[in-house]
Every structure is written in C-alpha cells, then in structure tokens.
Amino acid sequence: MPHFYQSHPKEPLDQRQKMLETPVNRLIPALAAPTIVSMLVTSVYNMADTYFVSQLNTSASGAVGVVFSLMAIIQAVGFTTGMGSGSIASRLLGQDRKEEADVYASTGVATALALGLSMAVLGLIFREKLMWLLGSTATIYPYAMDYAFYIVLGAPVMVLAFTLNNLLRWQGKANLSVMGLATGGVLNILLDPIFIYGLNMGIGGAGAATLLSQCVSLGILTSFFLRGKSDLRVRRACVSRSPRTYLSILKQGMPSFFRQGVLSAATMAANYNARVYGDAAVAALSIVTKIFNLIQSIVIGFGQGFQPVLGYNYGARRLDRVKEAVWFSVRTCTVILTTGAVIGFVLAPHIITLFRRDDLAVIEIGTRAFRCQCFTLPLGAVLVFANMFFQSLGKSWRAVLLAVCRQGLYIPLVCFMTARFGLPGLECTQATADLLAFVISACVMLHYFKMEFGKER
Numbered sequence: 001m002p003h004f005y006q007s008h009p010k011e012p013l014d015q016r017q018k019m020l021e022t023p024v025n026r027l028i029p030a031l032a033a034p035t036i037v038s039m040l041v042t043s044v045y046n047m048a049d050t051y052f053v054s055q056l057n058t059s060a061s062g063a064v065g066v067v068f069s070l071m072a073i074i075q076a077v078g079f080t081t082g083m084g085s086g087s088i089a090s091r092l093l094g095q096d097r098k099e100e101a102d103v104y105a106s107t108g109v110a111t112a113l114a115l116g117l118s119m120a121v122l123g124l125i126f127r128e129k130l131m132w133l134l135g136s137t138a139t140i141y142p143y144a145m146d147y148a149f150y151i152v153l154g155a156p157v158m159v160l161a162f163t164l165n166n167l168l169r170w171q172g173k174a175n176l177s178v179m180g181l182a183t184g185g186v187l188n189i190l191l192d193p194i195f196i197y198g199l200n201m202g203i204g205g206a207g208a209a210t211l212l213s214q215c216v217s218l219g220i221l222t223s224f225f226l227r228g229k230s231d232l233r234v235r236r237a238c239v240s241r242s243p244r245t246y247l248s249i250l251k252q253g254m255p256s257f258f259r260q261g262v263l264s265a266a267t268m269a270a271n272y273n274a275r276v277y278g279d280a281a282v283a284a285l286s287i288v289t290k291i292f293n294l295i296q297s298i299v300i301g302f303g304q305g306f307q308p309v310l311g312y313n314y315g316a317r318r319l320d321r322v323k324e325a326v327w328f329s330v331r332t333c334t335v336i337l338t339t340g341a342v343i344g345f346v347l348a349p350h351i352i353t354l355f356r357r358d359d360l361a362v363i364e365i366g367t368r369a370f371r372c373q374c375f376t377l378p379l380g381a382v383l384v385f386a387n388m389f390f391q392s393l394g395k396s397w398r399a400v401l402l403a404v405c406r407q408g409l410y411i412p413l414v415c416f417m418t419a420r421f422g423l424p425g426l427e428c429t430q431a432t433a434d435l436l437a438f439v440i441s442a443c444v445m446l447h448y449f450k451m452e453f454g455k456e457r
Contacts, residue, residue: 028302038182054356075260273415307388386445
C-alpha cells in the first residue's frame with residue numbers, strides 16, 4: 001500500500017480549539033466553502049462528460065447514464081473507506097487521541113487500495129455482462145462498453161482519491177481536499193473536447209479524460225500527506241491487523257456505501273423502465289440526474305463542511321454546538337434549494353436544450369421530469385443532513401436507514417408508477433420518493449433530538 005509519512009508531526013491543538021470554540025455560524029461556512037467548490041467542480045466535470053458526449057448522439061448520451069450506475073458503485077467504495085475511517089479519526093482527534101486516529105487513517109487507505117484493485121479486475125472481466133445488467137439498449141451498448149473500459153480501469157485511482165479526500169476533509173482541512181479534486185475536475189473539462197473530437201476517440205475519449213484527471217487528483221492529494229500537511233499520518237506501520245478495526249471502518253462508512261449503492265440500483269431500475277420508451281427517455285433521465293446532482297452538490301458540500309464540526313464537538317461532548325450546527329445548516333440550505341427550485345422550474349426547457357438541441361423527445365421528457373423534481377427540491381436539506389448527522393455521531397444504523405431511504409423507495413416506486421401511469425409516472429417517481437423520504441427522515445431526526453437532547457426545536 002502507499003506509504004505517506006509525515007516527517008514532522010505535530011499535535012493539532014490549534015485546529016482542535018478552532019473546531020470547538022469558533023462560532024458555528026462562522027465555522028461551518030468557512031469549512032463548507034471549499035467543499036462546496038469541490039462538489040461543484042466534481043459535478044460540473046461529470047456533467048461535462050454528459051454535455052460533450054450528448055453532442056455525438058442520443059444513444060451516446062444514454063450510455064453515460066448507464067455507466068453512471070457503475071461510477072456510483074466505485075464512489076460508494078471510496079466514500080465507505082474514506083467516510084468510515086475519517087469519521088472515527090475525527091472523533092479521536094476531538095478526544096486528543098492522535099495515534100489511534102493514525103491507525104484508522106492508514107487502515108482506511110490500505111482497505112481502499114485492496115478494494116479498488118479488486119473492482120478493476122472483476123469489472124474488466126465482466127464488463128460485457130455489466131453493461132446489459134445496468135440497462136443498456138442494443139443501440140446504447142457499444143457506446144457504454146467504450147466509456148466503461150476507462151472507468152473500470154481507473155477504479156483503484158478513484159477509490160484512493162475519494163478516501164484521501166475524505167481523510168483531509170474530516171480533519172477540517174477542506175481547502176486541501178478541494179485543491180486535489182478541483183484541479184482534476186478542471187483538467188477533465190479541458191480534456192473532454194480534445195479527446196472526444198480532437199483525437200477522434202468518441203465517447204471513449206470522455207472516459208480516458210476522466211481517468212487521467214483522476215490520476216492527477218490522486219497525485220495532488222497524496223502530496224499533502226507526503227509533505228506533512230495532514231494532521232493524520234498514513235503509514236504502512238500503522239495499518240491495523242485487528243479485524244475489529246476494519247469492521248469499525250466498514251460499519252461507520254456503511255451509510256455512504258448504501259447511499260451510493262442504492263443510487264446505483266435506482267439508476268439501473270430507471271434505465272430498465274425508461275428503455276421501454278427508447279433511447280430518448282434513457283438520455284433525458286440521465287441529463288436530469290446530472291443537473292440535479294449539480295444542484296444538490298451544494299448541500300452535500302455544505303454537509304461535508306459541517307460533519308467534522310459534529311465529529312469534533314460530539315467527541316468533546318459539546319452537544320450544544322452539535323445541535324446548533326444541525327439547525328443552522330438545515331435552515332441555510334433549505335433557502336438555497338428553494339431558490340434553485342424556482343429558477344430551475346422556470347428555465348427547465350432551456351437547460352435540457354443545452355444538451356440535446358436536436359432531439360425534441362429528449363427535451364420534452366427531460367423538461368417534465370426536471371419540473372417534477374423542482375417541487376420537492378427544497379426538502380433535500382433535511383434528507384442530506386439527517387443522514388450526515390447520524391453518520392457523524394457514529395449512529396450507523398440510523399444513518400444507513402436514512403441513506404437508503406430516498407433511492408430505496410425509488411426502486412419499487414419506479415416499477416409501480418411506470419406500470420400504472422406510463423411515461424408520466426416515470427417522470428414523477430423521483431419527486432414522489434423524495435417526499436416520502438423527507439417524512440421519514442424528519443420523524444427520525446426529531447425523535448432523536450427529543451430523546452437525546454431533551455427537547456425539540
């Protein structure tokens with residue numbers, strides 16, 4: 001495994017005081033700003049693949065949506081090891097137990113490398129079967145095969161990059177994590193048209209650009225550990241031999257795995273139901289998904305800024321700051337999402353047209369699906385923060401429940417609503433699932449606050 005040695009370790013006393021004493025309404029935005037930028041850049045370069053590939057044809061656009069399920073699984077593994085080891089390390093740093101935190105960080109990186117390599121090998125062997133399993137049509141299949149080759153090949157790089165990014169972020173060093181991801185993201189956007197059109201690689205060029213940009217991101221993130229910019233040390237000697245350490249990391253990271261894993265399954269279910277209506281329906285849902293990922297990335301980035309605050313303060317038993325952080329974040333992001341929903345509803349047809357100007361079916365289906373989701377977009381703050389809240393506190397089973405809730409409901413709903421209402425049912429399924437998930441998340445959150453914090457607010 002990689003050996004990242006910090007030559008001059010120092011106690012993160014100043015960082016700890018900052019996390020425990022800075023007013024929450026200043027601390028969270030300060031930590032969230034770089035993570036929001038990171039999430040936006042990641043979403044933009046994912047959407048850049050969709051945009052440039054969509055200019056080829058509708059089937060190529062649909063292929064990006066099909067392979068998105070595979071990318072979600074790779075991200076799920078990276079987030080599992082990164083969030084699992086990072087959340088535990090954050091609480092240990094809050095308790096001033098740095099050596100134990102180093103063990104979890106090192107073990108998380110070793111686990112990420114092993115899982116990433118395993119995914120690459122299995123993915124390359126079973127790539128053909130995977131493309132059909134993920135919902136390809138006969139016309140989408142060849143494009144999906146070309147694009148998926150590079151994505152599968154880059155699985156170890158992506159898993160390691162996501163893990164190191166999360167380890168930095170959980171220390172409250174989001175400014176470093178964003179440098180790695182943002183640089184790779186900008187590079188990917190620049191390389192897409194060069195590889196796709198300039199080198200005449202077609203959709204395979206988009207995959208190659210993604211792989212190369214991820215390698216650059218990993219190199220930058222690794223350099224921060226090599227140069228002692230991290231309070232956590234990642235060393236071969238710190239990798240645990242105790243099964244309990246690995247199980248703890250997987251348990252804490254399981255909400256992230258289920259959240260991304262169920263997202264992959266939901267995307268597969270959507271593709272299966274959409275392909276009955278042709279490549280246009282698959283492409284339209286893919287485009288809408290990428291656009292809403294961009295909008296929701298603001299909330300997720302904000303949440304990634306507030307998670308280390310929760311980890312430190314819960315570890316230090318500053319429960320007043322934990323509660324204040326939650327309500328401040330929910331209120332702020334609800335306002336942001338409401339604004340985005342209004343703007344998105346008005347501009348929906350124009351936004352979809354940017355991707356497939358020459359396909360009226362894609363524009364019509366995409367516009368209706370987009371507007372349906374705008375109605376429930378403001379509920380997204382509660383959906384995101386309820387899950388992140390329980391994960392940060394180490395309440396893994398509640399976090400798992402809420403992580404799978406949204407897309408877990410989507411899977412049976414998309415089958416039922418498409419069978420019952422046809423294409424309109426397919427277009428409205430995500431909004432319906434969001435509404436039901438909001439009710440469940442709000443109830444679980446309020447019950448916990450009432451029982452553990454003594455009162456509702």
